[in-house]
Amino acid sequence: MGFSKEMVIKAVKENGQNEGAVLDALLTYKTFEESPEDEQVLVDPCHAELASNVLDVYPDEEICENEEFKNLSTEKDRTVSLLVEMGYQAEEALAAIDRCSLDTPIAELVEFISAAQFAYHTDAQLGELSYDNKIHQHQKVCVLFLSELTCSSDLRFLNQLYTMFLVGFPKLNGPVYMSKKKRKYYDNEMQKLQKQRKYLEKQPMDHDNEIVHLPNPMVGFGVPNQPSPVLFQRRIPDEAEGRPYFYFENVALAPKGVWHTMSRFLYYIDPEFVDSKFFCAAARKRGYIHNLPIENRSQLLPTPPSTIHEALPHTKQYWPSWDKRMQLNCILTCIGSAKLTDRIKKAVEKSGDDEPLPGVKKYVIQQCKKWNLIWVGKNKVAPLEPHEMEMLMGFPPNHTRGGGISRTEQYTVLGNAFQVDTVAYHLSVLKSMFPDGISVLSLFSGIGGAEVALHRLGIPLRNVVSVEISETCRKILKSWWDETNQQGKLIHFHDIRMLTAHELEKCMSTFGGFDLIIGGSPCNNLAGGNRSTRNGLEGSKSCLFFEYYRIIELVRSMMRHR
DNA sequence: TACACGATGAATACAACT
DNA sequence: AGTTGTATTCATCGTGTA
Numbered sequence: 087m088g089f090s091k092e093m094v095i096k097a098v099k100e101n102g103q104n105e106g107a108v109l110d111a112l113l114t115y116k117t118f119e120e121s122p123e124d125e126q127v128l129v130d131p132c133h134a135e136l137a138s139n140v141l142d143v144y145p146d147e148e149i150c151e152n153e154e155f156k157n158l159s160t161e162k163d164r165t166v167s168l169l170v171e172m173g174y175q176a177e178e179a180l181a182a183i184d185r186c187s188l189d190t191p192i193a194e195l196v197e198f199i200s201a202a203q204f205a206y207h208t209d210a211q212l213g214e215l216s217y218d219n220k221i222h223q224h225q226k227v228c229v230l231f232l233s234e235l236t237c238s239s240d241l242r243f244l245n246q247l248y249t250m251f252l253v254g255f256p257k258l259n260g261p262v263y264m265s266k267k268k269r270k271y272y273d274n275e276m277q278k279l280q281k282q283r284k285y286l287e288k289q290p291m292d293h294d295n296e297i298v299h300l301p302n303p304m305v306g307f308g309v310p311n312q313p314s315p316v317l318f319q320r321r322i323p324d325e326a327e328g329r330p331y332f333y334f335e336n337v338a339l340a341p342k343g344v345w346h347t348m349s350r351f352l353y354y355i356d357p358e359f360v361d362s363k364f365f366c367a368a369a370r371k372r373g374y375i376h377n378l379p380i381e382n383r384s385q386l387l388p389t390p391p392s393t394i395h396e397a398l399p400h401t402k403q404y405w406p407s408w409d410k411r412m413q414l415n416c417i418l419t420c421i422g423s424a425k426l427t428d429r430i431k432k433a434v435e436k437s438g439d440d441e442p443l444p445g446v447k448k449y450v451i452q453q454c455k456k457w458n459l460i461w462v463g464k465n466k467v468a469p470l471e472p473h474e475m476e477m478l479m480g481f482p483p484n485h486t487r488g489g490g491i492s493r494t495e496q497y498t499v500l501g502n503a504f505q506v507d508t509v510a511y512h513l514s515v516l517k518s519m520f521p522d523g524i525s526v527l528s529l530f531s532g533i534g535g536a537e538v539a540l541h542r543l544g545i546p547l548r549n550v551v552s553v554e555i556s557e558t559c560r561k562i563l564k565s566w567w568d569e570t571n572q573q574g575k576l577i578h579f580h581d582i583r584m585l586t587a588h589e590l591e592k593c594m595s596t597f598g599g600f601d602l603i604i605g606g607s608p609c610n611n612l613a614g615g616n617r618s619t620r621n622g623l624e625g626s627k628s629c630l631f632f633e634y635y636r637i638i639e640l641v642r643s644m645m646r647h648r
Numbered sequence: 649t650a651c652a653c654g655a656t657g658a659a660t661a662c663a664a665c666t
Numbered sequence: 667a668g669t670t671g672t673a674t675t676c677a678t679c680g681t682g683t684a
Binding site for chain 1: 673674675676677678679
C-alpha cells in the first residue's frame with residue numbers, strides 16, 4: 087500500500103495487532119509525511135517530540151555560548167533571531183515572547199507559535215461566533231482530534247494546541263501570521279482531518295474495547311474488611327512507572343467512554359473504582375488512576391464510624407424503624423430545602439403515633455435518600471450540617487468554616503472534596519518510601535483533601551505546590567496549613583491553564599522535582615446530577631482533565647531527563 | 649449585592665424477570 | 667438474550683429576599 091517499512095514497524099509497535107488501529111496510524115503518518123518540507127516544523131508529528139528533547143538539554147543556554155549570538159544587543163533580539171532562523175516570522179516570535187515572558191525556554195516558545203498558528207487557522211474556519219462560543223468550538227475540535235489520534239507524539243503536539251485554545255489565543259490580537267501558502271496548506275490539513283473524522287464516525291465502533299466495567303462490589307484492588315477481589319494482571323507501562331507518582335480521581339459514574347478516554351491519556355492504566363462506603367458512613371463512588379503500588383496498604387487511624395448511627399448518634403433516638411438506611415448516599419454540593427423537610431414533617435405527623443401509610447412511607451424514604459436527610463427530631467428530618475459533612479469526609483472539625491465563607495459555598499466545596507480515609511488508604515504506601523517527607527504537586531486542590539490525607543498518614547509535607555482557582559478554597563487550605571503548623575513550603579497557583587512549563591521547572595529546580603502529583607479534575611460535566619450540561623470531557627469544566635494530563639506529561643518528561 | 653431556594657430529568661448500572 | 671423496573675448521581679440556572 088505504499089507505506090515505508092519503518093512506518094509499519096512504528097505503527098505496529100504502538101498499536102499492537104489491532105489491524106484497524108495500525109492502518110489508522112499509518113494513514114495519519116502518511117498525512118503528515120506528505121506535508122511540504124518547509125512546513126514540517128509546524129505539524130510534523132515528530133516535532134513535539136523534537137521540542138521536548140531539545141528542552142531536555144536547554145538549547146537556549148547552549149546556543150547562548152555560540153559566538154554568533156554574542157554580538158546581538160539584547161536577549162530578546164537573540165531569541166527572536168533564533169526563532170527566525172528556525173523559520174518563524176519575527177512578528178510571531180515577538181508575540182510569543184510578549185505572551186510567555188522572555189526567559190521562557192525556546193522549545194516552549196516554538197510550541198506556543200505552532201499552536202497559535204493552528205489555532206488561528208481553525209478560528210478563521212469557524213466564522214462569526216461569540217468569543218465564548220468560539221472557544222468552546224475549539225475545545226470540541228481539539229477533543230475530537232485528541233480522541234482520534236493514538237500516536238503519543240501526536241498527542242503531545244495536540245495537547246499543546248489544546249492548551250492554546252483553553253488559554254484563549256484570540257486575545258493575542260496580533261497580525262495575521264499566516265502567509266497564503268501556509269493558509270492553503272492548513273486548509274488542506276483540516277480537510278484531511280475532517281475526512282478522517284467522518285470516516286471514523288461511520289465505522290462501526292468496537293465498543294467492547296471502549297467500555298470500562300465497574301466492579302461490583304466497588305472495592306477496587308481491595309478495601310479493608312472485605313473479601314479481596316479477583317485481581318486481573320495490573321499492568322503499568324514502563325513510561326508510567328515510578329517517581330513522580332501520580333494519583334488522579336473523578337466520578338465513577340461518568341458518561342460512557344469517558345473513563346476509557348481518561349485511561350488512554352494516563353498511560354492506559356486501569357482505573358481503580360472504589361466506593362467510600364467501605365471507609366465511612368457515606369457512599370462515594372469514585373475512580374482513581376494511579377501508579378502507586380497496591381501492596382501493604384494501611385488504614386487511617388482511628389477508623390471512622392461506618393454506619394449512620396455510629397457517625398450521628400444524636401439521630402438514633404428519632405430514627406423510625408421503617409427507615410432501614412444504615413449508610414448515607416453520596417454527599418453532593420446541594421442540600422434539601424427547609425420547605426421539603428417541612429412537607430415531610432407534616433406528612434409523617436398526619437399518622438400520629440402510628441406508622442405512616444405505605445404510600446407516605448415510600449414518599450418519605452424516597453426523598454430522604456434523594457436529599458440525604460437525617461432524623462433530627464420527632465418526625466423531623468434535616469439535611470446534614472457542614473460540620474457533619476466534614477466529619478464524614480474525613481476532615482478536621484470546622485475545616486471549611488470561617489474566612490467569610492457562606493453556608494452554600496461550604497456545601498459546594500465539601501461536595502467536591504476527596505473522602506480522606508479512602509484516598510489515604512491508597513496513599514499509605516508512600517509512607518515507607520518517603521520517610522523524610524514528600525514534595526507534592528496538588529492540582530485542583532480544592533479544600534486540600536490530599537494534603538489532609540498525607541498529613542494524617544504522618545507523611546511530612548516538605549513542599550506543596552497547589553493549583554486551585556477558587557480563592558475561598560485557597561484560603562481554606564492556607565488556614566489549615568497554618569493551623570496544623572506545617573513546616574514545609576506552600577506555594578499557590580491560580581489557574582492551571584496558565585501554569586507554564588517554565589514555572590514548573592522553576593519549582594522543580596528548587597524542590598528537586600516532585601514525588602507525587604495528585605488531584606481530581608472537575609466533574610461538573612460528568613456528574614449525573616447535572617441536568618443541563620452533562621456533556622462529558624468536552625464540557626467547559628471537565629475538559630480541564632486535559633490540562634491535568636498536560637501537567638503530568640510535562641513534569642514526568644522533565645524529570646525523566648534531569 | 650450576596651445568599652438561599654426551588655425547578656429543571658437523563659444517563660447509567662443492575663437486579664429480576666420473561 | 668432481551669425486557670422491565672429500581673436506584674443513584676463531586677449540578678446549573680433563574681428568581682426572590684434580606
